[in-house]
Amino acid sequence: MISAVTYRRDLHQIPELGDQLPETTAYVRARLDALDLLVFSPTQGSVCAFLDAGKPETVAFRADMDALPVTEATGLPFASVYPGKMHACGHDGHTAMLLSLAERALERRAELPRNVLFLFQPAEETTGGAKLICEAGTLEKYRVSRVFGLHIWPNIEKGRVASRPGALLSRANEVDITITGKSVHISRFREGKDALTAGMEFLRLAYEMIETLPPEERRLLRFGKMTSGTVRNALSAQTVLQGCLRTYREETYHFCQEQLETIGRNVANETGCAVDVHLNEGYPALWNNEALYREAAAVLGPDAPLTLEEPFLATDDFSFFAQRVPGVFFFLGVGSAPELHASNFTFDDETVLPAGVAFMEKLLFEMP
Numbered sequence: 001m002i003s004a005v006t007y008r009r010d011l012h013q014i015p016e017l018g019d020q021l022p023e024t025t026a027y028v029r030a031r032l033d034a035l036d037l038l039v040f041s042p043t044q045g046s047v048c049a050f051l052d053a054g055k056p057e058t059v060a061f062r063a064d065m066d067a068l069p070v071t072e073a074t075g076l077p078f079a080s081v082y083p084g085k086m087h088a089c090g091h092d093g094h095t096a097m098l099l100s101l102a103e104r105a106l107e108r109r110a111e112l113p114r115n116v117l118f119l120f121q122p123a124e125e126t127t128g129g130a131k132l133i134c135e136a137g138t139l140e141k142y143r144v145s146r147v148f149g150l151h152i153w154p155n156i157e158k159g160r161v162a163s164r165p166g167a168l169l170s171r172a173n174e175v176d177i178t179i180t181g182k183s184v185h186i187s188r189f190r191e192g193k194d195a196l197t198a199g200m201e202f203l204r205l206a207y208e209m210i211e212t213l214p215p216e217e218r219r220l221l222r223f224g225k226m227t228s229g230t231v232r233n234a235l236s237a238q239t240v241l242q243g244c245l246r247t248y249r250e251e252t253y254h255f256c257q258e259q260l261e262t263i264g265r266n267v268a269n270e271t272g273c274a275v276d277v278h279l280n281e282g283y284p285a286l287w288n289n290e291a292l293y294r295e296a297a298a299v300l301g302p303d304a305p306l307t308l309e310e311p312f313l314a315t316d317d318f319s320f321f322a323q324r325v326p327g328v329f330f331f332l333g334v335g336s337a338p339e340l341h342a343s344n345f346t347f348d349d350e351t352v353l354p355a356g357v358a359f360m361e362k363l364l365f366e367m368p
Contacts, residue, residue: 025046070086
């Protein structure tokens with residue numbers, strides 16, 4: 001049997017992006033095809049495997065397979081062979097652990113309390129591959145009644161699993177503000193419509209708005225990019241602001257969306273510029289099913305996850321699965337390691353991956 005460490009190091013060398021994962025899916029499919037599983041691909045770039053244990057319901061486990069457009073700087077002997085692409089978020093480890101779990105499940109097939117569906121999905125970092133798998137009816141077709149996910153996470157004790165019931169990860173929406181004015185020479189600025197000044201005013205009002213929410217209402221609105229104008233001696237004809245909104249409750253998201261649109265209208269009225277406010281669909285907030293979380297914690301006993309005090313202002317499209325059926329998402333600690341998405345991100349796979357496989361195996365076999 002190939003170890004999860006070997007799987008991870010093989011996959012780490014062939015990072016691919018989005019849902020264009022031909023080498024990755026070929027690697028995963030080759031391992032699954034060697035097992036007594038029904039292997040299929042419900043969407044572009046995905047590989048799923050169903051283990052039929054003759055039970056009325058099914059538990060699903062998910063791993064994401066896509067990498068990031070990052071140039072690797074780890075110096076590892078198994079570093080990416082593709083410049084500008086890197087597994088900088090641990091997805092190679094997630095895929096490796098799920099392949100190992102599939103092998104363990106077959107070894108102990110007679111003990112399975114449920115059928116098992118292994119979900120290897122693309123495009124977590126981009127367009128939300130989980131959503132397309134859900135829309136394909138995969139969970140319903142295979143009678144999935146619960147779903148689990150495990151994500152490698154820095155700054156949690158190495159090999160330790162952590163999570164919390166309820167809110168875990170935020171909703172994420174990209175915010176694009178496009179302000180169109182009229183450019184004239186600065187000596188005639190009163191004849192123009194200054195898109196730069198309008199952009200600054202929009203930014204000020206947006207930041208004031210987000211602070212009106214109660215402190216206990218966790219949220220984030222920040223703009224990381226602002227472009228405007230072409231030369232120093234002419235008014236800007238266009239300003240573009242690009243940022244992110246993170247919320248947990250739908251009510252909070254809709255409040256912020258409406259307020260940003262109101263700010264846009266007010267700035268347009270004040271400056272004469274046209275203001276377009278656009279928020280993309282994004283990923284829903286990830287809420288762990290509280291009953292399923294507590295059931296898992298009770299069954300696992302001393303191996304139960306460390307309960308986190310607060311949710312994180314990060315996001316993951318596992319939330320689409322958890323909207324369809326009861327789900328719980330866990331973090332697998334890698335200790336003191338570089339941040340996720342960093343060009344030097346790596347972790348102690350020889351310690352972390354076996355711990356993650358063992359944890360998922362307990363979820364698979366010990367939960368009634």
